Amino acid sequence: MKIQWDKQRCSHSGNCVKSMPEVFKILDGQFVIEPDKAAYDEIVKVVNQCPSGALKCID
Numbered sequence: 170m171k172i173q174w175d176k177q178r179c180s181h182s183g184n185c186v187k188s189m190p191e192v193f194k195i196l197d198g199q200f201v202i203e204p205d206k207a208a209y210d211e212i213v214k215v216v217n218q219c220p221s222g223a224l225k226c227i228d
Protein backbone atom coordinates (compact mmCIF):
# COMPACT_ATOMS: atom_id res chain seq x y z
CA MET A 170 0.00 0.00 0.00
CA LYS A 171 1.14 3.52 -0.83
CA ILE A 172 -0.24 6.76 0.48
CA GLN A 173 -0.07 9.92 -1.51
CA TRP A 174 0.15 13.19 0.36
CA ASP A 175 -0.70 16.47 -1.33
CA LYS A 176 1.37 19.07 0.46
CA GLN A 177 -0.57 21.97 -1.08
CA ARG A 178 -3.90 20.60 0.15
CA CYS A 179 -2.80 19.64 3.67
CA SER A 180 -4.30 22.03 6.20
CA HIS A 181 -1.93 20.82 8.95
CA SER A 182 -4.77 19.87 11.23
CA GLY A 183 -2.59 17.09 12.59
CA ASN A 184 -5.43 14.57 12.64
CA CYS A 185 -3.38 11.87 10.95
CA VAL A 186 -0.36 12.31 13.22
CA LYS A 187 -2.53 12.30 16.35
CA SER A 188 -4.70 9.36 15.29
CA MET A 189 -1.92 7.11 14.01
CA PRO A 190 1.52 8.33 15.05
CA GLU A 191 3.16 5.03 14.09
CA VAL A 192 2.32 5.67 10.43
CA PHE A 193 2.09 9.45 10.07
CA LYS A 194 4.99 11.29 11.66
CA ILE A 195 7.25 14.26 11.50
CA LEU A 196 10.93 13.27 11.31
CA ASP A 197 13.57 15.99 11.13
CA GLY A 198 10.89 18.47 10.13
CA GLN A 199 9.64 16.29 7.26
CA PHE A 200 6.24 14.65 7.08
CA VAL A 201 6.84 10.92 6.71
CA ILE A 202 4.32 8.14 6.02
CA GLU A 203 5.15 4.55 6.88
CA PRO A 204 2.20 2.47 5.66
CA ASP A 205 3.72 -0.84 6.71
CA LYS A 206 3.38 0.09 10.38
CA ALA A 207 -0.37 -0.54 10.68
CA ALA A 208 -3.18 -2.61 9.24
CA TYR A 209 -4.54 -1.56 5.85
CA ASP A 210 -8.13 -1.04 7.05
CA GLU A 211 -7.03 1.11 9.95
CA ILE A 212 -4.92 3.32 7.70
CA VAL A 213 -7.80 3.73 5.26
CA LYS A 214 -9.96 5.01 8.12
CA VAL A 215 -7.40 7.67 9.03
CA VAL A 216 -6.92 8.65 5.38
CA ASN A 217 -10.68 9.08 5.02
CA GLN A 218 -10.76 11.34 8.07
CA CYS A 219 -8.28 13.82 6.65
CA PRO A 220 -10.30 17.06 6.62
CA SER A 221 -8.58 18.56 3.58
CA GLY A 222 -8.51 15.49 1.34
CA ALA A 223 -4.72 15.68 1.19
CA LEU A 224 -4.25 11.94 1.76
CA LYS A 225 -5.04 9.25 -0.77
CA CYS A 226 -4.52 5.50 -0.71
CA ILE A 227 -2.95 4.12 -3.85
CA ASP A 228 -3.42 0.39 -3.50
Ligand code: SF4
Nearest residue numbers: 179180182183185219
Ligand atom coordinates in the same frame (compact mmCIF):
# COMPACT_ATOMS: atom_id res chain seq x y z
S1 SF4 B 1 -5.02 14.82 8.46
FE1 SF4 B 1 -4.77 15.62 6.39
S2 SF4 B 1 -4.82 17.82 6.62
FE2 SF4 B 1 -4.42 16.96 8.62
S3 SF4 B 1 -2.18 16.93 8.80
FE3 SF4 B 1 -2.82 14.95 8.03
S4 SF4 B 1 -2.66 15.16 5.81
FE4 SF4 B 1 -2.68 17.22 6.64
